[in-house]
Amino acid sequence: VQLQASGGGLVQAGGSLRLSCAASGRTYGRYTMGWFRQAPGKEREFVAAIRRSVDSTYYADSVKGRFTISRDNAKNTVTLLMNSLKPEDTAVYYCAADPQNVILTAIRLAASYDYWGQGTLVTVSS
Numbered sequence: 750v751q752l753q754a755s756g757g758g759l760v761q762a763g764g765s766l767r768l769s770c771a772a773s774g775r776t777y778g779r780y781t782m783g784w785f786r787q788a789p790g791k792e793r794e795f796v797a798a799i800r801r802s803v804d805s806t807y808y809a810d811s812v813k814g815r816f817t818i819s820r821d822n823a824k825n826t827v828t829l830l831m832n833s834l835k836p837e838d839t840a841v842y843y844c845a846a847d848p849q850n851v852i853l854t855a856i857r858l859a860a861s862y863d864y865w866g867q868g869t870l871v872t873v874s875s
Contacts, residue, residue: 750774750864754844757869760834764873768829770844770866778822781851783862784829786840786871795857796842797829801850807857812838834873841868 756768768784783798797818798807806818817830827844845862855861 750777750780750846750848752844752846752864752866754842754866754869757842757871759872759874762834762836762873762875764834765830765832766834766871768831768842768844768869768871770827770829772825772827772844772846774825776848777825777846779850780846780848781856781862782818782820782827783845783847783856784818784827784842785845785859786838786842787868788837788840791840793843793859795859798851798856799827800856807853809857831871834871836873836875839871839873841870843868 751773753771781800784796785793786796787793795809799818815833820827844866846864847862851861
């Protein structure tokens with residue numbers, strides 16, 4: 750599986766961005782998809798994930814209510830809509846995929862995902 754993330758950029762605090770991740774692979778619809786981010790000098794952290802069922806979404810507490818993850822299995826894409834952005838959201842955002850229906854206790858762990866995109870930079874100015 751190859752993942753290609755896009756949509757990052759510079760935005761003012763309070764603004765919005767939409768990140769997209771295009772995935773290859775005929776069985777994409779079965780994959781658990783996730784978004785992680787890594788700020789300078791910090792460890793990579795979980796942002797959001799969506800399991801096979803489009804109703805099964807999970808968020809980090811820091812983004813809950815502001816970010817929305819969705820997927821389009823027909824187009825092999827996963828999208829992260831980010832609203833009310835804050836300077837602390839500044840990071841490189843990575844999409845990730847795993848062919849398993851990742852269990853809930855592991856869905857927030859980077860080690861649970863086998864495939865990673867190249868990352869897209871999001872910068873939120875104050």
